[in-house]
Amino acid sequence: MSKTKTYKLSKDNVKPFNNKADYCIGTGRMGLALQQEYMKQLALVQKEIGFSYIRGHGLFADDIGIYQEYTDENGNKIAEYNFTYLDRIMDGYLELGIRPFLELGFMPAKMASGTQTVFYWRGNVTPPSSYEAWDQMVRATLEHLIERYGREEVLTWPIEVWNEPNLPGFWQKADMKEYFRLFEESFRTIKAVDSDFNVGGPAICGVEDEKWIREFLGFCRDKELKIDFVSRHHYVSELPEVDGHYAYVKLHGPDSCLETLENTRSIVDSFDEYKELGIHITEFNTSYVPNAPVHDTNYNAAYISLLLSRMGDMNESYSYWTFGDVFEEFGVPFTPFHGGFGLVANQCIPKPTFWTFKFFKNLQGDCLHRESDSIVVVDQNGKYIGVAWNLSDDERELDFAIPETDGRFCLIRKTVDEVTCNPLKTWHDLGEPRHLNQAQLDHLLASSSPLFESETISADSTGINISLSMRANAVIYFELMPAELSSDRGYSYERVKTDR
């Protein structure tokens, strides 16, 4: 039996809602942007959702190959820079209407002080053997980008220094002092190229995060580094349990899912110099491993709905990790549905969470309602736009009392739940094939669209009631828009329906 909740909306009661669902999106290492399948998935995401920025690792990784050395006639090592692939990648992004949110890292093998690497693709995570070489590479890269794309354009690209230096897997020994040095060197180099660049850090994740934020801001303050933003990551899962190629995770309860973000906000605001400074969550998702099947589920879509409704409260942006499943951190995936981070599975199959983003993108207008299970805005044309989600395993019913007492309206609804839009289940029903033939792919594409429904509603003095029946893990999008009937001469829909 389903429980019913009723929400009464009023146009006099506008709520705060900072919607940055479409600001930034994550990507597997940037070198993968050379791939065709990657670009197809990104093109789909940009066409249907449209993000402003994209952020990923590996700008200085060896597969892009920016940093090169040769030995001159005197036996000296001389640096030279190769921007062939960098340009190809950036050209590709800009053609799709998305800009890079630059992350400086990891270390080119030839410049590295050590051999520690991370991931299947072996990103070197040791400090530079020479900070001068690092600074020169950063400068050369930025100057090249400005030359190619223009100063005005490139200055809109934020710059973050390194990734998750608080984790020893991503920065040798998680050496805080060394990271601060890297940050300061990078910061001063970037600002010397152009002081209008927006630069921030420390891009930390999880472990000892409060300490890192506090010390980082203290360091910047002491060094008089006028940073432009603070950045961190946000995942809401416990340690994964691994079986074969896959990782199973428990997620934090929804009630506590924002605590760390609130703490970070408080810490930043506790510094006079950095009060109200913008915080970019440069990665977030439920689980932080790319083989967690939860990413492919309707549950994930519902959970992310909750996060999208809230994360703007304390952050300037929040970047879902990642747009697609061309991603190699743990190696090449064995199957189409392998628990990758992507909004889109390989072969361009939208996962349920894809729709969460598409729905939130549309939430443009004055927010009249925001609760733990739903949000509604009204735009300047009088259209109500809402998203509701059901994080529980039970059916729920949500009713919205809409303050319209006159006129004809059209209500449209799009339902993403385990019955109506669940490609993972269809893939399972098909036998979990590792390699899709065309018929299987067609079925999966057919199973990955929301159910669309429409109805006519005539408002009367009691107002309009929108009632949503929500199955477990459902995400439902709706629009209620004025729709006066303008029938053409002689057209009668009633007669069409009955007169046969």
Next chain:
Amino acid sequence: MSKTKTYKLSKDNVKPFNNKADYCIGTGRMGLALQQEYMKQLALVQKEIGFSYIRGHGLFADDIGIYQEYTDENGNKIAEYNFTYLDRIMDGYLELGIRPFLELGFMPAKMASGTQTVFYWRGNVTPPSSYEAWDQMVRATLEHLIERYGREEVLTWPIEVWNEPNLPGFWQKADMKEYFRLFEESFRTIKAVDSDFNVGGPAICGVEDEKWIREFLGFCRDKELKIDFVSRHHYVSELPEVDGHYAYVKLHGPDSCLETLENTRSIVDSFDEYKELGIHITEFNTSYVPNAPVHDTNYNAAYISLLLSRMGDMNESYSYWTFGDVFEEFGVPFTPFHGGFGLVANQCIPKPTFWTFKFFKNLQGDCLHRESDSIVVVDQNGKYIGVAWNLSDDERELDFAIPETDGRFCLIRKTVDEVTCNPLKTWHDLGEPRHLNQAQLDHLLASSSPLFESETISADSTGINISLSMRANAVIYFELMPAELSSDRGYSYERVKTDR
């Protein structure tokens, strides 16, 4: 309360089923094939369904402009032929993988003996002022086509003489004797170009049809014309009732919907010379007017399902009239949903009947079951493919007992009914807008896909039962295919669903 019917299938009991759903499709006058919107709709239809032939009026109409005349220095009228548009049209068809089923007509104004025209686009329906001129034009056209496209190709294009000569609107006074002359002249001319052309007629519709068929065959027999096929049209509606721009029609009861076709078959078979000669139904639909809203409904989709399941019993092919809504017989339509014949509404919105054809196209295999409400085949991979329809206004339940007692199967279902796939209703809910903005178009496209569902079925000794709940006017497609589970190492769908 819904009624339940159960059908028990056996692989030992293969039924006859002559599936020609994808053989031929109708089109508005061929000159419209120059239009971009027309070609977009045809491209969609070809990609999703894929017909072999396309048939329409107006090959010799003035907008294509084949027949021209000039006056020479002696004051004589000289014929000349302009194939510029003809080639453009044929090139366009062949690029989309569809061939013309040629219909010779109507009369170029300059060659006509009178001024009577049909339709908004004024097709002249009078006999030629000179049969010699007509014959020369036919010959020149066929010779040109052979020169451009090759004999082997062009000989695969059937040729039909004129359209509905038994109706005085389409052939002056419905003059039977004059038509027979036109037929004989055309037939002999075509066969003189190449005796391997397939030529037929009389392409009649409705009024006095039995008499026409009988007299036509008698005429051909007497003249020793070895015709290659007989053709006629088939509509199942009463006279329309007109209101403003629209026509409302009653359809014949499903039980009697094939009578005229059976009669025609009998008449043809009654001639020794033409026994078992192929009959092409070169037009069929529910209503015969292009402003009958019934064409846009789910009811139409269900009715056409019945026809597609039966019309192969007595005919070599049957061509739905028409593929799209770029069509001008009664003028330019005022709204997107105006009761046009098309499988696709303007702006490439599939109507419910579109899916009927897509579903029937897939019915390839041995037919195990064919009743008035459903049909099932099984293919060589052991996949069962079925279509069911509910022509009533009540809900129905259909059960199929499938003779499989072992193994894991996947059942997929696609439901087209008034709730799940009803763009006409959505358009009405939106207020029946005459001109769609992008948001409205997006809603209509979202409302025009079937609901897709899948499930896992484990066969046991009792066999498999497929149970379909059918709302009024539903058309449901299903596939039941073997789908052994091949889970990747460590992947457990059960755990994905429960372990959070």
Next chain:
Amino acid sequence: MSKTKTYKLSKDNVKPFNNKADYCIGTGRMGLALQQEYMKQLALVQKEIGFSYIRGHGLFADDIGIYQEYTDENGNKIAEYNFTYLDRIMDGYLELGIRPFLELGFMPAKMASGTQTVFYWRGNVTPPSSYEAWDQMVRATLEHLIERYGREEVLTWPIEVWNEPNLPGFWQKADMKEYFRLFEESFRTIKAVDSDFNVGGPAICGVEDEKWIREFLGFCRDKELKIDFVSRHHYVSELPEVDGHYAYVKLHGPDSCLETLENTRSIVDSFDEYKELGIHITEFNTSYVPNAPVHDTNYNAAYISLLLSRMGDMNESYSYWTFGDVFEEFGVPFTPFHGGFGLVANQCIPKPTFWTFKFFKNLQGDCLHRESDSIVVVDQNGKYIGVAWNLSDDERELDFAIPETDGRFCLIRKTVDEVTCNPLKTWHDLGEPRHLNQAQLDHLLASSSPLFESETISADSTGINISLSMRANAVIYFELMPAELSSDRGYSYERVKTDR
């Protein structure tokens, strides 16, 4: 033996040059914009050249079908408007980045006071039977456009009343007084919809043009119509001589080719109220018939170069008639090269004049040189861009002394002449085929690109000399741009060339 002329350029000597080559382009009747081939040609033109506006006849012609009537229950004729095709056409234009320059005309048959028509496609050229009906249609159309495309957008679309009313073929009896009435009615109607619309006329051509301009402006002044622009047409050919399907014309000598335009400018400026009022040349070309083979020649390209270099002197814009060869005024063309107006022949083959427009489009910068055979600008990056043309039948040599005394430069040249870029000749060499097969089309496309050449030039104290050898009817485009050599480590072009 070729003659040599030398031009010495100086950066201190900037010349006036009002380059509106890309402002507006003509089109066959707007209903043709529904056609696929038309849109392909327009897409090519927009991609390679890119015009801002497009102007053509037939907005109110019956094939677009805006004006409709029905009889109500009382037997009264009631007007209704059908914007289905209008929207499709405008959507198509806007998708290609081009806006309509609206021409109000011709008369819907149902509204017309007479039966006189113009062209193969039968545009009715008689006054309305009711000016009230005309005004209502104009108003309804503009209001619909504003509703669909937004006021801001639609106000950028200029509006011209009728076409060539001074010719009795285009306006019954060339009745001036009746035209003035039509103009006044239309003007007041449009301004009542929105006073910010730009409205003008009288769109005359040739015969008695000075009288018409004078009387028109006098009328407007007397009626206090604050018109926004004056419009007229400009063709530079004598009466054509007709043979079969084709028309052969003599063109006016280049020296006198601008006289009528100068006269019009003087007349307009002679009115205090209209001094310096903008004049739009809403049509121009060499010949005014669509079957004049001269349009397909290199001679045409050279002649149009001269016009493009001069027509901005007295006019606000000038619109070449037309962008493509989908055009039906004299019927359907029999062959690919039939002397149509288009920049592009059917099947998207650029004619020589296409390149004239592409070249002039690039003339952005300060004009340093403008003579009867050439023009040169320099842009802000120090790039010199020039076009030269040779209207004679002899070879010529043109030298430009460029005031650069230092650095390495790259000169690129694109040559369009009878040897290097002459698809008409290739088509003739191929035997003048009426219907192109793929191989013939490939040859024609290969023959329709300019010859490209580049060279390295090192400036020294004597400056740079650019020397152009020009065959008869050549149009040559060049760019001279700074190009310092930045060879990669180890790369030596000299060694590449010699070391084998």
Next chain:
Amino acid sequence: MSKTKTYKLSKDNVKPFNNKADYCIGTGRMGLALQQEYMKQLALVQKEIGFSYIRGHGLFADDIGIYQEYTDENGNKIAEYNFTYLDRIMDGYLELGIRPFLELGFMPAKMASGTQTVFYWRGNVTPPSSYEAWDQMVRATLEHLIERYGREEVLTWPIEVWNEPNLPGFWQKADMKEYFRLFEESFRTIKAVDSDFNVGGPAICGVEDEKWIREFLGFCRDKELKIDFVSRHHYVSELPEVDGHYAYVKLHGPDSCLETLENTRSIVDSFDEYKELGIHITEFNTSYVPNAPVHDTNYNAAYISLLLSRMGDMNESYSYWTFGDVFEEFGVPFTPFHGGFGLVANQCIPKPTFWTFKFFKNLQGDCLHRESDSIVVVDQNGKYIGVAWNLSDDERELDFAIPETDGRFCLIRKTVDEVTCNPLKTWHDLGEPRHLNQAQLDHLLASSSPLFESETISADSTGINISLSMRANAVIYFELMPAELSSDRGYSYERVKTDR
């Protein structure tokens, strides 16, 4: 002063000419086929030329990731295979109408017996640590391909074992005995999967080639391996001289450029068991390094013309190394023109040699003439098709006396030489930019098309003379085809040209 040579052709004198120019083409390592730029270049090559097969290294390299291992609960290493990327690559090839010519290699790191690698991308070149593991991987891969693409399809893919085992850089120590073991194991494994696979080797290059061929065939004979073909490589350059990133090479004189191939043919034919066995040249080019600027030159195009005219004499096929410049053996290229092997430079700029292949592809018909500087065929429609090349640094004139004495003909010519089609020169003129902006790219594309010319020729009793003026390193293509004039009524090309 240019020398003139005259060739007299006769239809009675048909020459042997085995044209396999379009049989197979090389590619950088197959993992690069995941890249978008790679696929764009391949799509261009397939559209314009169209090869049947593609061959490259790295099928088993770690970036495709087929071979994986995990440790089971008992601590045993277990093999597992990942075909995700393999399928994506093969799908991509087949969509472009090209099939793989499979090369088995190199060694997955996890299966390798050593650590020696080749290239920037580190292909492991050591024998397997377990031949059983190798055999299982080969079998699993072929069985997977058959399952996915069908037996009929996959059996058309030839299979070659390893690459250049006679070079110690490609096969540890160039250990012949070890290679023979690898070959035998692979051969027997493949034939066990399906005895209809075509399998061959030894894919050697250069050093000690005759010995290797002889010993290989002896080994196969002794072991009773019924190999389906012999394979080897063919480069015609001396050792390169390196400067910075580039390698400068001398090429062998044209006279001796086929010696090694003739020797190989003789050796194979000297074995009774292998007499007339097909030889596939699975790689050929001028230089064998991917940074030799000669590849980008017109000289290369002329040299390859000679090779294409001859290599079919002793070989079943010959595969140019490579189709495009997405290639990483020596690292990421620094500039667009870096001496890569490709027919196409990055950003899809055709190099001169691209046209050599396009021209040879068209040489279909009876060969009437084949000399060291030219070749001519005649097809069944009476069209003469020829290619001529000038490998010298002087101008040459070639005349062909064509035995046609009657009728009107069209001659078309396409000239690729240092003036008309030389993007390398244009890139140099532009300053050798490392990163192209759009204007530079447009110039390079404009500079990479042959000059097209056409003319009308009337045959008379003296026959037709075709005269080609050939600049240094020119490659000229021509067609002479019957082209009777079919002028439309009233059309006179003479009048068009003169009557202005």
